Amino acid sequence: xxxxxxxxxxxxxxxxxxxxxxxxxxxxxxxxxxxxxxxxxxxxxxxxxxxxxxxxxxxxxxxxxxxxxxxxxxxxxxxxxxxxxxxxxxxxxxxxxxxxxxxxxxxxxxxxxxxxxxxxxxxxxxxxxxxxxxxxxxxxxxxxxxxxxxxxxxxxxxxxxxxxxxxxxxxxxxxxxxxxxxxxxxxxxxxxxxxxxxxxxxxxxxxx
Amino acid sequence: xxxxxxxxxxxxxxxxxxxxxxxxxxxxxxxxxxxxxxxxxxxxxxxxxxxxxxxxxxxxxxxxxxxxxxxxxxxxxxxxxxxxxxxxxxxxxxxxxxxxxxxxxxxxxxxxxxxxxxxxxxxxxxxxxxxxxxxxxxxxxxxxxxxxxxxxxxxxxxxxxxxxxxxxxxxxxxxxxxxxxxxxxxxxxxxxxxxxxxxxxxxxxxxxxxxxxxxxxxxxxxx
Amino acid sequence: xxxxxxxxxxxxxxxxxxxxxxxxxxxxxxxxxxxxxxxxxxxxxxxxxxxxxxxxxxxxxxxxxxxxxxxxxxxxxxxxxxxxxxxxxxxxxxxxxxxxxxxxxxxxxxxxxxxxxxxxxxxxxxxxxxxxxxxxxxxxxxxxxxxxxxxxxxxxxxxxxxxxxxxxxxxxxxxxxxxxxxxxxxxxxxxxxxxxxxxxxxxxxxxxxxxxxxxxxxxxxxxxxxxxxxxxxxxxxxxxxxxxxxxxxx
Ligand SMILES: Nc1ncnc2c1ncn2[C@@H]1O[C@H](COP(=O)(O)OP(=O)(O)OP(=O)(O)O)[C@@H](O)[C@H]1O
Ligand SMILES: [Mg+2]
Numbered sequence: 001x002x003x004x005x006x007x008x009x010x011x012x013x014x015x016x017x018x019x020x021x022x023x024x025x026x027x028x029x030x031x032x033x034x035x036x037x038x039x040x041x042x043x044x045x046x047x048x049x050x051x052x053x054x055x056x057x058x059x060x061x062x063x064x065x066x067x068x069x070x071x072x073x074x075x076x077x078x079x080x081x082x083x084x085x086x087x088x089x090x091x092x093x094x095x096x097x098x099x100x101x102x103x104x105x106x107x108x109x110x111x112x113x114x115x116x117x118x119x120x121x122x123x124x125x126x127x128x129x130x131x132x133x134x135x136x137x138x139x140x141x142x143x144x145x146x147x148x149x150x151x152x153x154x155x156x157x158x159x160x161x162x163x164x165x166x167x168x169x170x171x172x173x174x175x176x177x178x179x180x181x182x183x184x185x186x187x188x189x190x191x192x193x194x195x196x197x198x199x200x201x202x203x204x205x206x207x208x
Numbered sequence: 209x210x211x212x213x214x215x216x217x218x219x220x221x222x223x224x225x226x227x228x229x230x231x232x233x234x235x236x237x238x239x240x241x242x243x244x245x246x247x248x249x250x251x252x253x254x255x256x257x258x259x260x261x262x263x264x265x266x267x268x269x270x271x272x273x274x275x276x277x278x279x280x281x282x283x284x285x286x287x288x289x290x291x292x293x294x295x296x297x298x299x300x301x302x303x304x305x306x307x308x309x310x311x312x313x314x315x316x317x318x319x320x321x322x323x324x325x326x327x328x329x330x331x332x333x334x335x336x337x338x339x340x341x342x343x344x345x346x347x348x349x350x351x352x353x354x355x356x357x358x359x360x361x362x363x364x365x366x367x368x369x370x371x372x373x374x375x376x377x378x379x380x381x382x383x384x385x386x387x388x389x390x391x392x393x394x395x396x397x398x399x400x401x402x403x404x405x406x407x408x409x410x411x412x413x414x415x416x417x418x419x420x421x422x423x424x425x426x427x428x429x430x431x
Numbered sequence: 432x433x434x435x436x437x438x439x440x441x442x443x444x445x446x447x448x449x450x451x452x453x454x455x456x457x458x459x460x461x462x463x464x465x466x467x468x469x470x471x472x473x474x475x476x477x478x479x480x481x482x483x484x485x486x487x488x489x490x491x492x493x494x495x496x497x498x499x500x501x502x503x504x505x506x507x508x509x510x511x512x513x514x515x516x517x518x519x520x521x522x523x524x525x526x527x528x529x530x531x532x533x534x535x536x537x538x539x540x541x542x543x544x545x546x547x548x549x550x551x552x553x554x555x556x557x558x559x560x561x562x563x564x565x566x567x568x569x570x571x572x573x574x575x576x577x578x579x580x581x582x583x584x585x586x587x588x589x590x591x592x593x594x595x596x597x598x599x600x601x602x603x604x605x606x607x608x609x610x611x612x613x614x615x616x617x618x619x620x621x622x623x624x625x626x627x628x629x630x631x632x633x634x635x636x637x638x639x640x641x642x643x644x645x646x647x648x649x650x651x652x653x654x655x656x657x658x659x660x661x662x663x664x665x666x667x668x669x670x671x672x673x674x675x676x677x678x679x680x681x
Contacts, residue, residue, distance in 0.1 A: 047406040048369035051401045058393035103523030107537035121529045125467035140274035168285035175273040182272035200571025
């Protein structure tokens with residue numbers, strides 16, 4: 001259970017750390033950088049998570065780096081998540097109108113100040129709902145660690161079944177765990193959203 | 209590079225067979241999921257308290273748990289209760305239900321984005337509620353949901369890879385089989401990655417062309 | 432540059448976008464406390480001219496001075512922009528900040544003012560435009576006219592040497608135009624230096640010291656309102672004023 005949560009948090013963190021510079025690059029970068037990022041995102045979004053995990057787990061030893069299955073999962077899912085999160089941030093930043101920056105500059109703010117004080121606070125609000133969504137996706141995808149032999153909650157369930165022979169009950173329990181965590185995530189980030197809510201910023205989207 | 213090429217040359221019938229199963233599973237699940245989705249969405253938007261509650265609970269539970277866990281429940285959980293499903297069938301049932309719940313949510317968004325006056329106008333012509341839903345609301349809602357629906361197809365195409373864990377003979381399973389023979393795990397999965405990439409990009413392209421073709425002015429897509 | 436009382440001086444200003452020349456050599460100056468109105472057909476470069484003055488758009492040629500400082504060669508543009516207020520056609524309010532915070536943010540972040548002092552000043556400026564009650568509302572909760580008054584208060588709070596207005600009322604419903612114009616009129620009377628692009632001829636006639644008619648990147652004619660309305664020298668000015676009168680006739 002802790003392993004599942006650890007995978008989720010590390011993956012999300014890695015995805016976030018990668019996604020921010022990627023989204024900046026995609027918005028403010030030159031043509032070449034933009035093209036590279038577009039390809040990066042396209043590839044990671046087009047290949048099944050499982051395949052990404054296997055490629056990392058079996059691929060890196062070829063260049064002399066051996067990852068534990070846990071690390072391979074976090075890196076694989078983290079890379080995939082970065083491709084999604086960067087789209088979330090990019091969309092959010094782009095949806096803040098250009099005139100906001102112009103108004104900031106007219107007051108004498110630098111580009112950096114305008115970004116930090118004007119664009120970012122708006123973009124983060126817009127990004128929060130899809131980001132929450134990505135959070136729950138990562139939680140669910142952490143179950144794929146099963147395939148690399150990581151003892152996350154699903155595999156743990158399998159071990160218990162080997163002695164107790166109650167697959168239905170055990171797997172339902174596992175499902176309940178995920179469901180409860182998903183609800184907790186949605187509720188608490190939903191509360192953050194409410195706290196930050198501002199008239200004129202009621203963006204709602206259902207994205208998978 | 210040469211190794212990779214050799215794998216493709218030597219094992220293409222196996223890979224093709226796997227891809228065939230993958231496509232088959234995707235298609236069946238997406239269509240079955242579509243039917244499930246319509247029912248759930250209508251129940252959630254227009255149903256009475258009971259149907260609204262029921263469909264909401266189903267949708268939230270399925271969307272709140274991993275697909276892999278759902279597959280395990282179907283494949284490992286059911287046999288002791290006397291229900292034995294083949295890996296292929298168990299996987300398809302799992303995918304269809306899972307996808308149905310996501311599709312229901314897209315559809316719901318789409319239905320709700322159609323203005324309430326459409327319903328009123330239909331009722332004012334003397335249509336029953338059911339007729340209004342079927343004749344007026346759904347045709348518009350379905351058209352708007354097409355992009356979400358094509359996305360869903362791509363998602364399923366990728367997520368069918370989970371079926372190999374319960375033993376369905378799709379592309380990943382074939383890859384594992386090949387790799388366990390020649391021990392070139394990385395190369396084999398690289399080939400598989402390229403296959404998925406090509407297929408996904410191909411379908412993305414086809415869908416975007418189709419979407420342009422069936423677009424109607426004023427009924428822009430909801431994404 | 433040491434002429435008494437000249438706040439803004441523009442000399443042979445030029446701007447092209449690609450090979451399209453939008454400003455073809457514009458010169459004029461503004462003394463302290465003056466209000467000038469710029470009129471002219473759409474696409475003549477009026478907005479471009481204003482944007483060049485505080486370098487939101489960088490000109491290709493010519494010079495601009497703000498009092499004794501040459502804007503066009505200034506190292507610290509952000510410093511200069513603080514001294515030039517800008518009021519936008521589409522208000523340019525920050526959507527995530529209340530009316531009060533919209534005014535405060537320039538004071539605290541750019542001028543590094545203490546929060547309390549900034550709040551006090553912001554409140555005073557809101558009062559000046561008659562919106563102290565709306566201080567805690569967000570832009571989405573304000574009417575167009577109220578938004579624009581906040582926009583003006585925000586510019587004022589920075590204590591600029593001059594305020595540029597780019598069609599401040601043209602995005603407003605007719606019944607809201609009056610409240611904004613009256614704020615601007617009071618401002619002009621209080622001695623603020625103002626350069627206003629507008630087609631509100633009533634305002635131009637009663638408030639401005641001079642009207643500048645621009646067309647195709649040139650200043651075609653500039654004179655006092657009486658002159659301009661009674662006997663415009665240029666044929667084009669005549670035609671344009673006639674058209675305006677038909678459109679907005681009073
Ligand atoms: N960033 C830009 N890039 C390219 N062309 C531009 C840009 N900004 C303005 N232009 C062009 O410069 C010309 C002058 O534009 P400007 O907005 O200054 O006109 P204007 O006099 O303010 O007109 P309006 O009354 O419509 O506001 C227009 O033809 C416009 O298309
Ligand atoms: Mg303009």
